[in-house]
Amino acid sequence: MTAAVRAATVAALTEHGWNGLAVEDVAARAGVNKTTIYRRWGGREALVADLLLAAADQGTALPDTGTLRGDLAAFTRQVRDALVAPANRALLSTLAAGGPDSSLAELGRGYWAARFARARPMVERAVDRGELAAGVDADALIVRVVGPVWFGVFGPGTAVDDAFVEGCVEIVLAGTAATGRR
Amino acid sequence: MTAAVRAATVAALTEHGWNGLAVEDVAARAGVNKTTIYRRWGGREALVADLLLAAADQGTALPDTGTLRGDLAAFTRQVRDALVAPANRALLSTLAAGGPDSSLAELGRGYWAARFARARPMVERAVDRGELAAGVDADALIVRVVGPVWFGVFGPGTAVDDAFVEGCVEIVLAGTAATGRR
Amino acid sequence: MTAAVRAATVAALTEHGWNGLAVEDVAARAGVNKTTIYRRWGGREALVADLLLAAADQGTALPDTGTLRGDLAAFTRQVRDALVAPANRALLSTLAAGGPDSSLAELGRGYWAARFARARPMVERAVDRGELAAGVDADALIVRVVGPVWFGVFGPGTAVDDAFVEGCVEIVLAGTAATGRR
Amino acid sequence: MTAAVRAATVAALTEHGWNGLAVEDVAARAGVNKTTIYRRWGGREALVADLLLAAADQGTALPDTGTLRGDLAAFTRQVRDALVAPANRALLSTLAAGGPDSSLAELGRGYWAARFARARPMVERAVDRGELAAGVDADALIVRVVGPVWFGVFGPGTAVDDAFVEGCVEIVLAGTAATGRR
DNA sequence: GGGTAACCGAGACGGTACGTCCCGTCTTGAA
DNA sequence: TTCAAGACGGGACGTACCGTCTCGGTTACCC
Numbered sequence: 001m002t003a004a005v006r007a008a009t010v011a012a013l014t015e016h017g018w019n020g021l022a023v024e025d026v027a028a029r030a031g032v033n034k035t036t037i038y039r040r041w042g043g044r045e046a047l048v049a050d051l052l053l054a055a056a057d058q059g060t061a062l063p064d065t066g067t068l069r070g071d072l073a074a075f076t077r078q079v080r081d082a083l084v085a086p087a088n089r090a091l092l093s094t095l096a097a098g099g100p101d102s103s104l105a106e107l108g109r110g111y112w113a114a115r116f117a118r119a120r121p122m123v124e125r126a127v128d129r130g131e132l133a134a135g136v137d138a139d140a141l142i143v144r145v146v147g148p149v150w151f152g153v154f155g156p157g158t159a160v161d162d163a164f165v166e167g168c169v170e171i172v173l174a175g176t177a178a179t180g181r182r
Numbered sequence: 183m184t185a186a187v188r189a190a191t192v193a194a195l196t197e198h199g200w201n202g203l204a205v206e207d208v209a210a211r212a213g214v215n216k217t218t219i220y221r222r223w224g225g226r227e228a229l230v231a232d233l234l235l236a237a238a239d240q241g242t243a244l245p246d247t248g249t250l251r252g253d254l255a256a257f258t259r260q261v262r263d264a265l266v267a268p269a270n271r272a273l274l275s276t277l278a279a280g281g282p283d284s285s286l287a288e289l290g291r292g293y294w295a296a297r298f299a300r301a302r303p304m305v306e307r308a309v310d311r312g313e314l315a316a317g318v319d320a321d322a323l324i325v326r327v328v329g330p331v332w333f334g335v336f337g338p339g340t341a342v343d344d345a346f347v348e349g350c351v352e353i354v355l356a357g358t359a360a361t362g363r364r
Numbered sequence: 365m366t367a368a369v370r371a372a373t374v375a376a377l378t379e380h381g382w383n384g385l386a387v388e389d390v391a392a393r394a395g396v397n398k399t400t401i402y403r404r405w406g407g408r409e410a411l412v413a414d415l416l417l418a419a420a421d422q423g424t425a426l427p428d429t430g431t432l433r434g435d436l437a438a439f440t441r442q443v444r445d446a447l448v449a450p451a452n453r454a455l456l457s458t459l460a461a462g463g464p465d466s467s468l469a470e471l472g473r474g475y476w477a478a479r480f481a482r483a484r485p486m487v488e489r490a491v492d493r494g495e496l497a498a499g500v501d502a503d504a505l506i507v508r509v510v511g512p513v514w515f516g517v518f519g520p521g522t523a524v525d526d527a528f529v530e531g532c533v534e535i536v537l538a539g540t541a542a543t544g545r546r
Numbered sequence: 547m548t549a550a551v552r553a554a555t556v557a558a559l560t561e562h563g564w565n566g567l568a569v570e571d572v573a574a575r576a577g578v579n580k581t582t583i584y585r586r587w588g589g590r591e592a593l594v595a596d597l598l599l600a601a602a603d604q605g606t607a608l609p610d611t612g613t614l615r616g617d618l619a620a621f622t623r624q625v626r627d628a629l630v631a632p633a634n635r636a637l638l639s640t641l642a643a644g645g646p647d648s649s650l651a652e653l654g655r656g657y658w659a660a661r662f663a664r665a666r667p668m669v670e671r672a673v674d675r676g677e678l679a680a681g682v683d684a685d686a687l688i689v690r691v692v693g694p695v696w697f698g699v700f701g702p703g704t705a706v707d708d709a710f711v712e713g714c715v716e717i718v719l720a721g722t723a724a725t726g727r728r
Numbered sequence: 729g730g731g732t733a734a735c736c737g738a739g740a741c742g743g744t745a746c747g748t749c750c751c752g753t754c755t756t757g758a759a
Numbered sequence: 760t761t762c763a764a765g766a767c768g769g770g771a772c773g774t775a776c777c778g779t780c781t782c783g784g785t786t787a788c789c790c
Contacts, residue, residue, distance in 0.1 A: 539721030
């Protein structure tokens with residue numbers, strides 16, 4: 001049943017977005033009674049929270065190519081692929097749909113903390129290999145690389161192809177080396 | 183009356199986000215009848231569209247410091263300031279709240295087209311000054327600079343202070359020069 | 365619309381009794397939206413209250429045969445006929461369905477006050493004619509005559525035929541005269 | 547446990563009436579699981595049926611004063627006292643709450659049959675003593691005496707004091723003797 | 729300067745979804 | 760075997776907003 005509700009939530013979220021996500025609709029799609037969802041999850045937000053937790057837990061394997069450049073390129077492509085998938089798009093755009101004090105925002109903080117914790121080893125390995133100076137701000141580096149992809153997808157709708165993604169990686173690496181910024 | 187409705191929409195949007203934006207609430211705040219809003223605007227989305235058009239039209243003046251670095255730094259700081267303002271935050275996060283085929287998405291495309299058209303002269307001036315090679319993709323450059331700021335605010339909630347903003351500018355400029363990427 | 369809702373309420377009440385009277389059912393029968401009933405009436409009790417008010421207002425004409433015996437007999441037969449009609453049965457049994465402090469009870473007090481006020485002239489005319497001593501308690505007299513009919517119908521289900529009704533009248537008249545009780 | 551459930555049913559019935567009598571509420575009050583009530587009784591109606599059976603079985607002792615007048619007066623006072631007790635009021639008003647074809651009605655028929663069977667010897671003794679003609683309709687006599695009390699309590703809310711009760715008895719006795727009606 | 733058209737306030741309505749309460753059924757595990 | 764514990768499908772509750780409609784009253788414009 002849990003799986004059916006999750007699948008139904010994804011489907012409904014993909015079709016109608018965070019607005020238009022109706023508990024009754026999810027219940028009907030999942031072949032489950034509305035009350036059951038309120039009992040076991042507790043509302044629209046909890047349904048999405050459940051999806052996010054599942055997504056943050058499993059996710060894709062962190063790439064390990066041997067070089068920071070290769071890792072970042074593969075990782076950013078993973079992110080790009082995830083963002084353009086309609087199901088994930090709807091899920092992630094939900095995170096930005098609430099004000100900073102909403103319960104969705106709290107949800108988002110947890111999600112992002114888990115997400116960055118999973119990606120951080122990639123940078124730490126590069127430090128161990130001597131590719132980056134010790135003390136580099138791993139999170140800021142990731143934000144700088146992933147940010148343009150994220151913005152391109154959710155903002156102006158830029159075509160985020162492989163060339164763009166690799167450009168993000170190379171520019172940040174070169175720029176970081178040149179400016180010495182962390 | 184138009185002004186009152188706009189102000190009420192901003193207030194309601196800031197308080198409750200795109201969800202929770204109720205036409206009746208806006209009407210009550212503005213001291214206007216619900217019917218009038220449906221007549222003159224046409225629904226929740228149209229209220230937000232009106233705000234976005236107004237925002238895209240006026241906005242802040244494009245900085246002109248004489249150097250690309252200075253322009254981009256000032257511009258990105260403007261963007262940062264705009265994003266952290268609650269009213270704008272709610273307004274802009276609304277754009278990402280719909281699926282790619284929703285009417286909100288169409289709205290977003292228009293908004294971003296106008297926004298980038300307003301910012302593009304900044305890059306073109308740099309080309310004229312010889313700071314950038316002719317044929318550089320102005321939009322991609324802007325996305326690369328602004329993206330991390332946007333992502334930091336709407337995503338993990340990174341502290342986007344002046345140092346971070348200037349880092350975005352310098353890294354992209356240095357990286358672009360080093361890699362020759364457009 | 366008001367008429368349709370009233371008719372639907374009577375039908376639903378007759379079929380399922382006070383319990384089982386569902387607002388949604390009434391709305392569906394009347395071809396009206398549920399919300400409209402909540403707006404214009406305000407719930408199950410209000411629907412019944414509306415029926416009672418209508419019933420108390422119109423009702424049947426008070427008999428005027430020229431003698432107290434004839435009046436009471438005709439009146440009690442009217443009451444009997446009303447009680448055995450399924451629609452009225454359900455409506456009136458509703459009055460007894462709540463505790464003495466429920467809102468139904470308050471409703472009942474108003475109904476009975478109106479009902480007795482309408483019947484009282486019958487007794488007063490008899491006093492004017494000299495058939496009854498001045499100062500007789502009209503309400504108590506009516507209760508004594510009507511009570512067995514009411515109880516017979518709502519209680520043990522006694523066969524309340526014309527003979528029984530007329531017996532109620534004659535016994536009370538004779539007994540009242542013999543004992544001098546008011 | 548049976549006793550606890552019965553007590554809880556009486557309490558709940560007194561507080562909230564037949565409507566508002568929730569099995570879950572009774573179970574919680576009795577410290578018993580909901581399922582148990584459904585197994586051992588079988589629903590709301592069965593709970594009330596159980597109470598009625600118990601009430602019909604035990605009840606108060608039938609008065610035996612030596613005269614019909616004394617017996618009827620004592621009996622009717624007992625009835626009056628029972629009716630005004632909130633617990634009994636709620637229980638008995640339940641009987642009238644259903645349509646004539648409901649299962650509550652069937653329940654009521656059984657209850658009244660038992661009740662009248664218990665009271666009938668009072669009249670039969672009077673016949674044996676010669677106070678009443680043989681062949682008098684005992685049930686009708688009881689209905690005539692008790693009816694006004696019942697109606698006064700459940701209907702208009704008449705003050706049913708001892709004087710009223712005794713009036714009912716005397717008038718019916720005198721009237722019956724005068725008219726010769728059974 | 730008076731008709732007329734446009735606009736607004738007011739409010740009722742059909743409708744969807746909300747989140748809750750209680751129903752009656754079922755399964756599982758402990759006594 | 761009986762009961763406690765608790766999940767579930769289900770029906771109705773009463774509420775909030777949605778978007779539409781009709782009705783009057785004002786304003787303003789144009790003949």
